[in-house]
Amino acid sequence: MIRLPEIGVGCAALSIVSPETGDEAAVELLVRAYDHGIRYFDVAPLYGGGRGEVLLGRALGRMGGPVAVSTKVGYAGAIPYGGRQAPEDRRKDFSPDAIERGVIESLRRLGRDVLDILYLHDPPADLHDIEGGALPRIERLREQGLIRAIGVGTSNAATAQAVLERLPLEVLLLAGRFTLIDRTGAGVVARCHAMGVSLVVGGVFNSGLLAAARPAAGGSFDYGPAPEPMIARAVAAERICKAAGIPLKAAALQFARRQPGVATTLLGPRTRGELDDLMALLALPVPRSLWSELDRIGAGGDPPC
Numbered sequence: 001m002i003r004l005p006e007i008g009v010g011c012a013a014l015s016i017v018s019p020e021t022g023d024e025a026a027v028e029l030l031v032r033a034y035d036h037g038i039r040y041f042d043v044a045p046l047y048g049g050g051r052g053e054v055l056l057g058r059a060l061g062r063m064g065g066p067v068a069v070s071t072k073v074g075y076a077g078a079i080p081y082g083g084r085q086a087p088e089d090r091r092k093d094f095s096p097d098a099i100e101r102g103v104i105e106s107l108r109r110l111g112r113d114v115l116d117i118l119y120l121h122d123p124p125a126d127l128h129d130i131e132g133g134a135l136p137r138i139e140r141l142r143e144q145g146l147i148r149a150i151g152v153g154t155s156n157a158a159t160a161q162a163v164l165e166r167l168p169l170e171v172l173l174l175a176g177r178f179t180l181i182d183r184t185g186a187g188v189v190a191r192c193h194a195m196g197v198s199l200v201v202g203g204v205f206n207s208g209l210l211a212a213a214r215p216a217a218g219g220s221f222d223y224g225p226a227p228e229p230m231i232a233r234a235v236a237a238e239r240i241c242k243a244a245g246i247p248l249k250a251a252a253l254q255f256a257r258r259q260p261g262v263a264t265t266l267l268g269p270r271t272r273g274e275l276d277d278l279m280a281l282l283a284l285p286v287p288r289s290l291w292s293e294l295d296r297i298g299a300g301g302d303p304p305c
Contacts, residue, residue, distance in 0.1 A: 001196045002117070002149045002170045004068060004264045006257060007282065008040030009033045010202055011056055013270040015048030017082035020271050023055060029272050030059035034067065036279050042173070042200070042266060044072035044121055044153075045106060049079035053109035060111065069110060070117035070173075072153055073102040094123065094130055096137035103141055114146055117171055119153035120163075127166050135167065155203065155222070160188045169197050171263075176203030176222055178262070180210055180252045181233040183298050193261030201256040202266040209234050210252040236297045244290045250281040251294060258291070 014026045030041065043052040053071060060067065076093035079085045103118060118138060123130055141147050152163045153173035160174055172192055177185030178201050192199040205211040208220035215234035219226045226234070238248045256262045269275035 001263075002198050004171070004198055004200065005039045006264060007038055008042055008068075008200065008264050008266045009038055009275075010266040010268045011041065011043040011052035012047045013268045014055065015043075015052030015082070016084060017048070017051070018270075023058075025271070026055045027059045027062070029269060029275060030056060031062045032272050033267075033269075033275055034059075034063040036275070038267075039066075040068040040070075040264060042070045042202075043110075044075075044119075045102065045109075046072070046075045046079060046085065046121065049081040049083065049085075050105075050109050051082045053106055057109055057111040068116040069112065070119060070151070070171075071106045071110070071115060072119040072121035073099045073106075074121035074123065092122070092124065094120065094134045096133045099134050099137055100141060103146055107146065114148060117149045117151050118147045119151045119171075119173055121153050122156075123152060123154065123159065123163065125156075125159055125162065127162065131166065151200075157185045157188055160185065161191065164188070164191050164195060164197065171198040171200060173200040173202060173266075175201075176206050178256055178259075179204055179206055179298070180237055180248075180255045180294060181230055181298050182206060189259055189261040198263040199261055200264040200266060201262050202268070204252050204256060204265060205249070205268075206230070210237075211249060213248070214238060215248070233297050237294055240290065240293045240297070244287060246284065246286055246290060247281060249278075250284045251286060251290065253278065253281050254284075254286055255294070255298075 014021050041056055043056050074092050074094050077089040077091045138150055149170040151169055151171035154160050155175040157177045174185050174188055178189055206221050207223045209215050209226045212219055215238055217231055221230050241248045241251050256265050267278050269278055
């Protein structure tokens, strides 16, 4: 099992150009994360068309010590630098040559000689081609010293279960499927723990619904309109947290950390202010009695009256 810090920073949000995410501001955010004690950073070429890797590479040069870095391979098609890929341009390429080319380009953008983790980014349900082509090439890249650990990053719990059974993984990144209100990845957590696979949990706010002070209709869930059952769970969770004097965001952030099968929780700040706020919420004591009530809601129990 690869050992990872309990908290990491994902670079997706800061990779998109906006008035708040200029180059220097993004680099300063990453360096501040290091100053907060964070020693793991996750990125991908998909994030801003490589901008996330470039900015992280600059920030790594300002950090005073070693950190773990992960990036990903698998997405292809036009991705504007600092922008998002248009849905019609999005496609996958897990061919051996595309993977090797992606690793070399990522290392160049990051300014590193080795990747601590290489994730297959959202692999297909049919793993035949990956087993026969992509995986042998990745193993060769590891033998050459370009990769230390092999993983998969996905938001699909069924895919996560499949790759755990069929691929020799050392780490799995599961986004949005093990949160305060969505426990569809609970079996994945248990399986990783039993197999000794390091589990990284991302998307703890389910793309926004759990980040709101008061969840309501019209909120975002998995980058789309939140379905009614998830809104109901979020509203019920917020009510329970409010009664205990705990912000909903603090419970959402700390939920996965208490599970023995979870190695790392990823934060996704866009600004230094957001990072400082998240670190303060992580340090906030959450009463043990609160978790049993929240667990009932997250598992699909009836909201309290």
